[in-house]
Amino acid sequence: MQIEIRDASLEARIQKQLEATGCGSIEEVLLRLLETQEEQDRWLSENREAIRAKIRRGLDQLDRGEGIPEERLKAYLAELKAKPE
Amino acid sequence: MKGRYVLAPEAALDLLQIWRYIKEQSSLEIADHVESVILEKVVFLAGNTGAGHWRKNLTEEAVKFFPVYSYLIVYRPDTEPLQVIPSSMDVATLNKSSKTVSESWRVQERDADGYNGPCAPVAQLDRASGFEPEGREFESLRARHFANKESFAEILWRTTPAVLAFSLLLRIH
Numbered sequence: 001m002q003i004e005i006r007d008a009s010l011e012a013r014i015q016k017q018l019e020a021t022g023c024g025s026i027e028e029v030l031l032r033l034l035e036t037q038e039e040q041d042r043w044l045s046e047n048r049e050a051i052r053a054k055i056r057r058g059l060d061q062l063d064r065g066e067g068i069p070e071e072r073l074k075a076y077l078a079e080l081k082a083k084p085e
Numbered sequence: 086m087k088g089r090y091v092l093a094p095e096a097a098l099d100l101l102q103i104w105r106y107i108k109e110q111s112s113l114e115i116a117d118h119v120e121s122v123i124l125e126k127v128v129f130l131a132g133n134t135g136a137g138h139w140r141k142n143l144t145e146e147a148v149k150f151f152p153v154y155s156y157l158i159v160y161r162p163d164t165e166p167l168q169v170i171p172s173s174m175d176v177a178t179l180n181k182s183s184k185t186v187s188e189s190w191r192v193q194e195r196d197a198d199g200y201n202g203p204c205a206p207v208a209q210l211d212r213a214s215g216f217e218p219e220g221r222e223f224e225s226l227r228a229r230h231f232a233n234k235e236s237f238a239e240i241l242w243r244t245t246p247a248v249l250a251f252s253l254l255l256r257i258h
């Protein structure tokens with residue numbers, strides 16, 4: 001398999017990973033990233049139904065117009081933080 | 086100024102949960118910082134909806150995912166006005182019949198042992214930092230605040246099973 005990276009910014013990010021991690025090759029960088037991704041995917045897959053339900057609840061709240069606008073969020077969070085746990 | 090995003094109430098509660106947990110485990114300053122970085126990512130996504138990724142193997146909803154630290158932002162890229170709704174996924178409270186958070190965590194700990202311990206969250210941190218250099222700020226914060234405590238990365242790692250899926254539902258202007 002041959003992979004050609006045409007996006008210069010993506011190439012720069014891969015290069016940055018290569019230098020930062022000390023990986024010996026692009027393949028090693030990809031392997032490390034895939035391992036991380038696959039571990040995350042495994043957990044997400046195990047909890048898929050709960051995640052779907054969570055997303056659905058959030059979408060329903062938005063669709064009902066219950067969303068908290070950015071300009072009100074700070075005050076909203078401050079109010080929540082002030083309440084006892 | 087009109088807001089760039091709107092947050093679902095459920096997401097706000099998740100933000101609160103993250104903030105409280107980190108505050109309890111480390112400090113108010115770190116908790117505030119994490120919250121601000123998450124919201125900065127939300128703003129970033131509001132202007133760059135193409136940055137996220139579809140996860141059709143996870144949900145058929147028209148939402149995209151984007152990582153920040155060990156959380157995931159889930160957002161709705163095709164709606165107006167801009168709505169940003171982050172929420173963490175605490176599976177223990179989402180679905181009592183599913184594996185508990187602590188059980189899930191123990192599984193991840195065992196798996197992590199096989200490849201150099203708790204490196205996954207650091208890798209995710211690195212990845213999240215690909216867009217902005219906030220990772221350096223975290224290093225300095227960690228150095229100042231965790232000299233006698235567990236590292237911030239360790240906290241994030243332990244947090245991961247509880248709040249990995251940080252759901253951010255985003256409507257763009």
